[in-house]
Amino acid sequence: MTHDNRAPGAPVLLTDLYQLTMVTAYHALDMERAAVFEFFVRKLPGNRGFLVAAGLEQALDYLETVHFDADELRWLESTGRFRPEALQRLASLRFTGDVDAMPEGSVFFAGEPILRVTAPLPEAQLVESRLINLLNFQSMIATKAARCRIAAGTRRLADFGLRRAQGAEAGLLAARACYLAGFDSTATVEAGRLFGIPLTGTMAHSFIQAHDNEVAAFRAFARIHPRGVTLLIDTYDTLRAAHEVVALCREGVPVDAVRLDSGDLAALSRAVRAILDAAGCGSVRIVASGNLDECEIERLTSVGSPIDSFGVGTRLDVSADAPYLDCVYKIQEYAGRARRKRSAGKATWPGRKQVSREYGPDGRMLADTIALVDESVPGKPLLQPVMRQGRRLPQPSLGQSREHAGREIAALPEGCRHLTGPQPLVPLISAGLRAAAERVDREFP
Amino acid sequence: MTHDNRAPGAPVLLTDLYQLTMVTAYHALDMERAAVFEFFVRKLPGNRGFLVAAGLEQALDYLETVHFDADELRWLESTGRFRPEALQRLASLRFTGDVDAMPEGSVFFAGEPILRVTAPLPEAQLVESRLINLLNFQSMIATKAARCRIAAGTRRLADFGLRRAQGAEAGLLAARACYLAGFDSTATVEAGRLFGIPLTGTMAHSFIQAHDNEVAAFRAFARIHPRGVTLLIDTYDTLRAAHEVVALCREGVPVDAVRLDSGDLAALSRAVRAILDAAGCGSVRIVASGNLDECEIERLTSVGSPIDSFGVGTRLDVSADAPYLDCVYKIQEYAGRARRKRSAGKATWPGRKQVSREYGPDGRMLADTIALVDESVPGKPLLQPVMRQGRRLPQPSLGQSREHAGREIAALPEGCRHLTGPQPLVPLISAGLRAAAERVDREFP
Numbered sequence: 001m002t003h004d005n006r007a008p009g010a011p012v013l014l015t016d017l018y019q020l021t022m023v024t025a026y027h028a029l030d031m032e033r034a035a036v037f038e039f040f041v042r043k044l045p046g047n048r049g050f051l052v053a054a055g056l057e058q059a060l061d062y063l064e065t066v067h068f069d070a071d072e073l074r075w076l077e078s079t080g081r082f083r084p085e086a087l088q089r090l091a092s093l094r095f096t097g098d099v100d101a102m103p104e105g106s107v108f109f110a111g112e113p114i115l116r117v118t119a120p121l122p123e124a125q126l127v128e129s130r131l132i133n134l135l136n137f138q139s140m141i142a143t144k145a146a147r148c149r150i151a152a153g154t155r156r157l158a159d160f161g162l163r164r165a166q167g168a169e170a171g172l173l174a175a176r177a178c179y180l181a182g183f184d185s186t187a188t189v190e191a192g193r194l195f196g197i198p199l200t201g202t203m204a205h206s207f208i209q210a211h212d213n214e215v216a217a218f219r220a221f222a223r224i225h226p227r228g229v230t231l232l233i234d235t236y237d238t239l240r241a242a243h244e245v246v247a248l249c250r251e252g253v254p255v256d257a258v259r260l261d262s263g264d265l266a267a268l269s270r271a272v273r274a275i276l277d278a279a280g281c282g283s284v285r286i287v288a289s290g291n292l293d294e295c296e297i298e299r300l301t302s303v304g305s306p307i308d309s310f311g312v313g314t315r316l317d318v319s320a321d322a323p324y325l326d327c328v329y330k331i332q333e334y335a336g337r338a339r340r341k342r343s344a345g346k347a348t349w350p351g352r353k354q355v356s357r358e359y360g361p362d363g364r365m366l367a368d369t370i371a372l373v374d375e376s377v378p379g380k381p382l383l384q385p386v387m388r389q390g391r392r393l394p395q396p397s398l399g400q401s402r403e404h405a406g407r408e409i410a411a412l413p414e415g416c417r418h419l420t421g422p423q424p425l426v427p428l429i430s431a432g433l434r435a436a437a438e439r440v441d442r443e444f445p
Numbered sequence: 446m447t448h449d450n451r452a453p454g455a456p457v458l459l460t461d462l463y464q465l466t467m468v469t470a471y472h473a474l475d476m477e478r479a480a481v482f483e484f485f486v487r488k489l490p491g492n493r494g495f496l497v498a499a500g501l502e503q504a505l506d507y508l509e510t511v512h513f514d515a516d517e518l519r520w521l522e523s524t525g526r527f528r529p530e531a532l533q534r535l536a537s538l539r540f541t542g543d544v545d546a547m548p549e550g551s552v553f554f555a556g557e558p559i560l561r562v563t564a565p566l567p568e569a570q571l572v573e574s575r576l577i578n579l580l581n582f583q584s585m586i587a588t589k590a591a592r593c594r595i596a597a598g599t600r601r602l603a604d605f606g607l608r609r610a611q612g613a614e615a616g617l618l619a620a621r622a623c624y625l626a627g628f629d630s631t632a633t634v635e636a637g638r639l640f641g642i643p644l645t646g647t648m649a650h651s652f653i654q655a656h657d658n659e660v661a662a663f664r665a666f667a668r669i670h671p672r673g674v675t676l677l678i679d680t681y682d683t684l685r686a687a688h689e690v691v692a693l694c695r696e697g698v699p700v701d702a703v704r705l706d707s708g709d710l711a712a713l714s715r716a717v718r719a720i721l722d723a724a725g726c727g728s729v730r731i732v733a734s735g736n737l738d739e740c741e742i743e744r745l746t747s748v749g750s751p752i753d754s755f756g757v758g759t760r761l762d763v764s765a766d767a768p769y770l771d772c773v774y775k776i777q778e779y780a781g782r783a784r785r786k787r788s789a790g791k792a793t794w795p796g797r798k799q800v801s802r803e804y805g806p807d808g809r810m811l812a813d814t815i816a817l818v819d820e821s822v823p824g825k826p827l828l829q830p831v832m833r834q835g836r837r838l839p840q841p842s843l844g845q846s847r848e849h850a851g852r853e854i855a856a857l858p859e860g861c862r863h864l865t866g867p868q869p870l871v872p873l874i875s876a877g878l879r880a881a882a883e884r885v886d887r888e889f890p
Contacts, residue, residue: 016632199524
């Protein structure tokens, strides 16, 4: 077990009121037999040919620690919504169930459960809101980051998105999800501290502006950071600043890189590269940032922009073109009987399920099958035990999950990798699962 | 001063590395004179005719408490990036500056500063990432929520978005921003506890599915909650369930409302209303949820759907059509001299500014002017002192801010209120500000 990728938890009351209403009803009704819930994405957002599973580590942290403390119980009492005996039951509630899941960094597709909870019904119900909240966000960001990695090839990628991430936790966990999916670094210091992610940071325009002129700012920054600096060169006039950088290099100032943050990045990167190279500053790298996403990175690289490193921010950390997944956590079985809903457009496949994946001779993914756990289906089963009786089993480190994600992304069929108009794998539904759905519909008319 | 709308803070290391790099450089360079930074939105997202300011309370909390603790300093030391004297300076760093801001709930437009920080340069710089992170998110959500309020008229609105909000804090602060902008309630329990927001909650499909049949589930739920229930009726067959509800009402089961969560909400609400009314169940209200946003609410109300209450979730809590604001926190003055950047497409107006608003005889907003603070400009000045020397001044309660937001939204020009193709106010730029920009460009060539 590793502890290198924990994040702060959320209080148990960071949940929907109806979870508490239902949990206390289940207690009162003595409905505490084993339930099976599964988390899956109903359909992929537009332009997504695959998804990357992330957030399991935080989900397990949550399940291991979730409880009601005395203050929370007193506050619940003060609302007048809960009877004393209901609050007593909440006081002793812990998560004691089992979890099976795809390892973080795994590729998955529409309808495939990536996490299955088996626990007494009240426990399995209580944790719904936060589990969705954790798995939705990190999987969405890991997917977006994987698309950036595909677009960037071997160029370096840094997460710059904290400031416009949707809140503190989003900024922190986005950094983690990006690194998991193949980014090299983040600017978010706390993510470096908590998860061991390499940090990146340079200077802002304000640093230039606070000085009387740009060269003075460059010089001062390099004096304070003598081991090497990245200089931001677009505050006033990018090309003029590139010539200033050349002059500094000739004086022996250790300039590692220059950063472009505005304007036509393709044209400016070419012009700046030419200025640097003509002056013998070939070792000064070019970092580009400003309104980037995977499509813009692909465009810049496709026209041969001499950019060594991309800083990707806002559009990555909020997954701007697809800011949520159509994901759910649904009851599939209770008290030994499979269940499903049939709501218009939201029907589910019943029972506890496994996803099996077949690979072609080239090592690429060929086909996935969603089946009942006890069916015999070809391929490698993707959901593995990760928690038993409320205690987590040994988990890979964030670095190991990152390597796994790299292998998964490399094994994607070509059609899944396209940034626009992708062809996602469509999982097969096993005969056993289809039969189970018919049986359930007869049992729950 | 009230304490009813605090949220948990974020650690000081939840920032971009370059803030620490710059702050330590400013300390080393003895650049600690007063700087002025302003937070503003460069341009409104598509389909936004106005924005609603939110997040100030959390921003002030952050500024009042931000500091480096011993563990954080030890970790920074362990990175090898900072010299001992730099860390010593960080250890004693507190925010001691002044803040002027538009009150929460105020309407604002492109280019208008809603918050101005005046503080020694290292302090003003340090807080950039988190201030943007807080003000961007809540203002964006308050704006989306205000649009829902415009669409819903006097119908009730509840925030259901926690599960697909981008992380824990996003869910929590989205609930606050929605309430501020006119929502009636939230499902997020912790937001009820921290902010005193009224809570809403019913049952999930899993509750129905865990029972042997739907009627048994309805009956059990009502038995546990004898003061009245909202029953979810779309798990299997909505119209059949509506008839079941009628039968229960006739038995004396206290049904407050039914909830529709899928299908054609306009058609189903009419059909369910007819079934209920024909049976004398006119007092049973209809709650609708499922993929709602302001445009869908407007569509449903425009066709006369008999929906009493809307539960709005994912698309609200992530502001799905505009998941970030193009917002910045920019240095405008240092050591008594105005500054600005001229980067392509990102140039700023220099100096410390005020926004003045003129109203028409009908009480509607007529024109805003952005000017230097010491210019004489017609209209009401919108930025007010909220913090002096690092201590907050008395602030309105969340309820008072909510009333202010209601008045602000009511005073919007009609063209700003349109959900599609709105005509936002375009603030005037004062003569003094234009002259200042020319002067700064001469001073910082």
